Amino acid sequence: MDSDADGYTSSAILINYLKSIFPNINIKWELQEGKEHGIILDKVPSETNLVIVPDSGSNQYEIHSALKKRGIDVIVLDHHECEKESEDAIVVNNQLSPEYPNKNFSGAGIVYKFCKAIDEYLGINKADYFLDLVAVGNIADMMDMRELETRYYVLKGLESINNSFIKALLKQQEYSINGVVNITNIAFYIVPLINAAIRVGDEEDKINMMKSFLESNETVYYKKKDIDEPIQTATARRLYNLKNKQNRLRDKGVELIEKRIEEKRLLLNKVLIVNVTDILDKNLTGLVANQISRKYKRPVLLIRQKEKSTIFGGSARGYEKGVLKDFKQFLQDINQFIFCEGHKNAFGFEIEAEKLIEVNDIINDLLKDVEIDVDEYEVDFIIPSEQFDTQVIYNIHKLKDLWSNNVEEPLIAITKISVNKEDIQLIGKNKNTLKFKNRNIDFIKFNYSEEEFKKVFNGECFVMEVVGRCSINQWDGKEIPQFIIEDFNILEIKDKEWIF
DNA sequence: ACATTTCAACGTCACGAAAC
């Protein structure tokens, strides 16, 4: 099984399902150690009858043939693109089938469909019980949620969480999740825990995670409280701590890279290209790249020399708020990379070492007239403040369970807001939350420092435009509609404006 | 989410007893 969240969930669906209908079935599972995918030939035990590969393995043609020669059947349950259908394995892959229109269904989804087919064959209905795992797998694998079938199963899965480990993870995060099990909360508070275990956990952590997904009824001694607790509870807590550990490691990495950027004066470039060979853990490259691009407000390429070769590989991040909205396309158009694969603003790449300097020059030339670190927002709605009311907020909030990958919560610009100085304040324990009221709606901006406040709000009345998102603040049993500011602009400073 | 508090592990240093 693959070592990513979709790999874990798809394998768990398969094993849990098979065990539920064939209680005496003998299943052995094997974890992939690194980022490799598919079957490892040497790890297939000699007495094996059947190998099933969830979430990968479509293109392991030679391995399929080798296993076939040993008299072992292979079933591939995959959603990754590949050249052709293997002749020596049974391949279930939505990308290969012209008959099956849904190309945005992850490994967990394909495994579910496979179980559904067994259901039909046996005249039973057991696969649906595992839709919670289907949901987590598809959310984790960033499937396009505009795909109606995928979204249907995801929402259905989240309606009833059956898996004891997902339950334990939700319990661990109950403070943040606040009882709302929707796509956003799974994506922000559950999936990152699984990913943290995969990135910075050790072998034992990963095995415990899989056991937990497999509904193991093992208990673990919890020394601090002197009790035995279910492995699911212990693992959920462990993953939470691993997430903290990951954050610390990430921040340490960011510090090192920042130092390098300064020493090498890399900010003179429009796109940051930083060599991180030997100074940054491989598993953290993407996370660190995120932080760096956010901090310096520009796209970043963290590169690393591939062992014993002249090729550099690495992790790229676009600056989403910036002028370049599709960094991958931008780099592909330069035509110098061996490949760029992944999402628009988060992807991996490889390039010949000798081309790096040239690429840097090309980028600087292409962007020579562009101010790279300026924020530019693509908003979904522009609403003049006099048309903005609480009804808008309620209407958007009603849809909160739909927000997901490619179905993002709308980003809204409110224009022509006029506020008097005395209606603007810094609140909170740390005095770092900006708040003002306009036409009876609270506008909030988090993390706004006192010195910034003094510098910017220097005058009597301010005309501004803001971009941000609608939300409803639930506090003390009350629901208060509010607008969370992401960024704002002051257009004009005037004398005080009287309402009457 | 993030800050703060608590806990556990580790290294090191000093001291003294035992070994040489």
Added chain:
DNA sequence: GTTTCGTGACGTTGAAATGT
């Protein structure tokens, strides 16, 4: 008299737990 070894106090560090 010198070296080695073990022990325990102490401080440092990072992990884990808790609190809001």
